[in-house]
Amino acid sequence: MPATLRDVARLAGVSPSTVSRALSLPDMVGETTRARVKIAVEQLHYQPNRAARGLITGRTGNVGLVIPDLANPFFASVAKGVQARARRDDVAVFVADTDEEPAVEAGLFRALAKQVDGLILCSPRSSAEELAAIAEDTNVVLINRGVPGLTGVIFDDEDAMRQAMAHLAALGHRRVAWVGGPEASWSSQHREAGLRVAAESRGVELVTVGSFAPTYEGGVAAADQAVATEATAVVAYNDLVAIGLLTRLHARGISVPDDLSVIGVDDIEMSRMAIPSLSTIRMPKQRSGQIAVEILLDLIAMPEMLPPIGRQSVLAGELIVRNSTGPAPSTRA
């Protein structure tokens, strides 16, 4: 039913190959021919069959995006960025959600790899070796995960923590608590480390409380321990955790920010809707997706010519001051 290259060729009175060239290498065909082809194409609403093209070129024109959880606003934003940037270049995006199950990751990668020109992997749980193996077979760009030798875009966790600490220190806090994410989490480690050096450089005392799930529930679970540290401010692994803290603190009648300041990381939508609205370090989530696509497209375009492999783009965050942080209690008086 849909028009084929031959139909166009027939209507334009030229050969299929000419039509093909008229479309992909316009200056290889004569001007009048090109015009005739153009008319025929429009008249027939011709659109090339991607499968056929892919068969011969070996390119699909698609990329795959793998993320742990679509319903997590952080990943949703990344996906949105990927999606938007990809469309500008007419490449379609397969989205796959691993449901936070590392076990399905590997299989998913393989299955997808066949159908795409490249993969964007968003903070996968898979080991560095597994990732490297995938990268052998296909072009891969990592987001939010640094693996030596692989290219990716990551957030500047150390700097983010520096900003958070600067903000808190300026408010007079001298003892702050860190509520960590999962032990295995790459970014939790980096954030804690960054926070530690920032604290030391400012002479602030840093206490850390356990590791918690990077979720709202993790936050409510962490709250009592955080309070017990007698810190005047707490830095949460991410906004979800911070919001969980807020809930539990509210329930206990602890006022934020009057009694305790809370700051998160990420700046998900929800953060500005919290009560009190959450101070946080905004990470450029959509932008990370956008950049990942750009890198991936470059990788795809240049066959093997000494690819800038192993390069990592690092994206800086931005301090967003809202109402969950305030002067340290002791200094208020």
Next chain:
Amino acid sequence: MPATLRDVARLAGVSPSTVSRALSLPDMVGETTRARVKIAVEQLHYQPNRAARGLITGRTGNVGLVIPDLANPFFASVAKGVQARARRDDVAVFVADTDEEPAVEAGLFRALAKQVDGLILCSPRSSAEELAAIAEDTNVVLINRGVPGLTGVIFDDEDAMRQAMAHLAALGHRRVAWVGGPEASWSSQHREAGLRVAAESRGVELVTVGSFAPTYEGGVAAADQAVATEATAVVAYNDLVAIGLLTRLHARGISVPDDLSVIGVDDIEMSRMAIPSLSTIRMPKQRSGQIAVEILLDLIAMPEMLPPIGRQSVLAGELIVRNSTGPAPSTRA
């Protein structure tokens, strides 16, 4: 580099066609042959080339999902459901986000239609005519949008409002306000209508306040007007709006639910994290995506045999009582 059907055939000592049949129509080939093929396939890690297959079968094995905004938790959940169900049948999902711009929808539909066996359209802004036109070209399943003659899955808005009203009436509320979504919104109209009949049947007075954006900002904008109605409870178009209301009410010192009850619709993640946690009608979002895929796969499977076209699945919501609804103020004393 990757193994082809011919490679497998050579290794197994049979012809390519036999390999093909051994894989897709196993009982058309002899048992011993089938075993030999199986071994060769595994040895070579053979995976059929989807493009080549698609070229001849006309099927891609892919479906497309179009949603207005990936970062909106409601749509993200739907996408998650679609995605999960599709993977079970080994079909990949293209996700496209229109960024809430109706203008891009049509073009996006066309572009995607070529690359997929069917489309799932989630509450598009496009007109019924446009949608019908797309449905001429390809299989389409609508989510959250009823169009006569097209198949889709929708939420039972009337029933949801009935539940909400029953809940509020039972708490003694005699005057409730409706904060509507966009005028053009299909579900806003249905919800308002449903709420109206439910109110009448219970002798509750219903006042409606303007139409607002279906967002957090819409909710904060609506709050003052809602308060001005002197209703003791307000039903919001959706949870995002309800959460906006909560924020503004908090800022004005109006206590929820002591002074005013608030109830939303959808039950997005955020709702249980709000302070106070939000009572709402939970809509089976993931399930809607899942069902849409099942319908779509059926549609694809049966060529033209009197398809169950025009059928709509309707999914019922479930009242979730949290802390934003309570007894009407007058009855408390």
Next chain:
DNA sequence: TCAAGGACTGCAATCGTTTGTAGCAGCCGT
């Protein structure tokens, strides 16, 4: 005027599958 060269265009092979049709056994019944 003729040969050489350039600018276009057409031919045909090819990508990796699927699938209609034909061929080749072996087996049965008569």
Next chain:
DNA sequence: ACGGCTGCTACAAACGATTGCAGTCCTTGA
């Protein structure tokens, strides 16, 4: 012993595009 059947398997033609190569025609310089 032979025709016909059944059960497999191989051949070859597609599907719709891209692309190296060869051919045509026109221009140009001597």
